[in-house]
Amino acid sequence: xxxxxxxxxxxxxxxxxxxxxxxxxxxxxxxxxxxxxxxxxxxxxxxxxxxxxxxxxxxxxxxxxxxxxxxxxxxxxxxxxxxxxxxxxxxxxxxxxxxxxxxxxxxxxxxxxxxxxxxxxxxxxxxxxxxxxxxxxxxxxxxxxxxxxxxxxxxxxxxxxxxxxxxxxxxxxxxxxxxxxxxxxxxxxxxxxxxxxxxxxxxxxxxxxxxxxxxxxxxxxxxxxxxxxxxxxxxxxxxxxxxxxxxxxxxxxxxxxxxxxxxxxxxxxxxxxxxxx
Numbered sequence: 001x002x003x004x005x006x007x008x009x010x011x012x013x014x015x016x017x018x019x020x021x022x023x024x025x026x027x028x029x030x031x032x033x034x035x036x037x038x039x040x041x042x043x044x045x046x047x048x049x050x051x052x053x054x055x056x057x058x059x060x061x062x063x064x065x066x067x068x069x070x071x072x073x074x075x076x077x078x079x080x081x082x083x084x085x086x087x088x089x090x091x092x093x094x095x096x097x098x099x100x101x102x103x104x105x106x107x108x109x110x111x112x113x114x115x116x117x118x119x120x121x122x123x124x125x126x127x128x129x130x131x132x133x134x135x136x137x138x139x140x141x142x143x144x145x146x147x148x149x150x151x152x153x154x155x156x157x158x159x160x161x162x163x164x165x166x167x168x169x170x171x172x173x174x175x176x177x178x179x180x181x182x183x184x185x186x187x188x189x190x191x192x193x194x195x196x197x198x199x200x201x202x203x204x205x206x207x208x209x210x211x212x213x214x215x216x217x218x219x220x221x222x223x224x225x226x227x228x229x230x231x232x233x234x235x236x237x238x239x240x241x242x243x244x245x246x247x248x249x250x251x252x253x254x255x256x257x258x259x260x261x262x263x264x265x266x267x268x269x270x271x272x273x274x275x276x277x
Contacts, residue, residue, distance in 0.1 A: 005041075005075055005084070015040070026075075097125025 023042035030037030039047040093107035119127040
């Protein structure tokens with residue numbers, strides 16, 4: 001049996017801060033400027049060295065057998081050899097799905113092709129579309145075909161029934177009793193009555209709104225007439241003021257003329273008197 005292992009490197013302080021050490025992870029622990037370090041597999045110390053005895057490469061470890069290490073190789077533990085060995089990434093165990101009778105096996109998932117875009121990895125180990133899913137329960141089938149949910153497994157006796165999940169997790173059709181149907185019909189009738197009442201109120205409010213709009217328009221028209229009357233009145237007042245001003249000025253002019261004429265008559269009388277004397 002061949003398994004894979006992860007590899008992490010860090011300082012002793014970082015290693016101590018780990019609450020749980022993964023038993024499938026190699027931890028190489030050393031200070032940043034140290035020439036030596038410790039190698040743990042989970043919590044178990046498996047190698048340590050000094051400046052003189054420290055291994056300079058994985059191949060120097062007694063329980064590691066590296067053969068022609070290449071790009072994308074990983075380190076795995078081989079129970080047959082009892083050592084850590086390098087393997088191609090693609091040589092690791094492939095993911096095996098379940099057939100419903102036995103459990104699957106962990107491993108690399110199958111590579112999706114371009115045609116698998118939008119699909120998901122199913123428990124049977126294959127890439128599937130949502131439209132491929134069929135769920136069967138208690139001999140009743142639910143299918144999702146081209147985005148449409150279709151129910152099967154019922155006949156004329158199930159008309160008016162509804163589907164529900166039973167206590168044991170199966171799908172079952174339940175036909176409501178006559179009393180339940182009457183109750184449902186009563187509720188529906190009541191709701192329809194409520195809707196009719198609400199629609200009536202909406203109609204009444206709409207009519208009232210129309211009436212109010214008419215009254216507002218009438219008041220606006222009357223206000224326009226009043227404004228016109230006020231403007232006409234102001235024009236008349238202005239005209240009367242102009243006429244009064246003209247008459248006043250004429251009266252003042254006549255008074256001045258009369259006074260001038262009186263002065264002239266006085267002068268003439270005085271001149272005549274002197275001439276006769």
